[in-house]
Amino acid sequence: MKIGIDIDDTTVFTVKPMIKYADIFDKEILKRKGNNNNFGEIKNRYYLEQLYGWNEETKYKFFDLYYKNVLEECELIKDADSVINKLKKLGNEIFFVTARLTNIKRCDTKQITIDTLNKNNILYDKLILNAKDKLRVCKEYGIEMFIEDSYETCVELEQNGIKTFLMSTKMNKDIKTKTVERVNSWLELYNKFLKQ
16 A cells, blocks of 8 residues: 655654744744744644744745754654554555655755654655645555645545545644544554554
């Protein structure tokens, strides 16, 4: 089976360093109040705009200054490495499909991502960056199953015949769904995968 896996807040924790540096940027560069790491207000992937009131231009100024730091400080989610490697050893093809940006100044997103996967000894077949349209990527590569933290992406993939698992996060925990199968950990994902 061809399995697609998201990276940010599915395989590694990205929101924590993102908020850490967003607060620094908001306070030190913009001379504003920051948001004091109020994770409780994060409801979806547009949290920088919502928490800080930034427009696109401001967000990209932040990325140019701190995106590299954010990506380098992401920590692995518990058991992601061992479960992904088990899936690979069962004969599945592993495709990391991420919307991580590749057009940020002074940030080699591809190399940082490869280094993170290698540092954690994660086995995979292909890395696809800047994937804004994950459905198109899934169709192009014949991906049959996807693990993702974005509810909207899971719904779109499910509606197009791709089995999805929604990895629970602070951003999606309040979403009630009967159409997408939720998992609360990588071990739970593995057990559900084996029962398919």
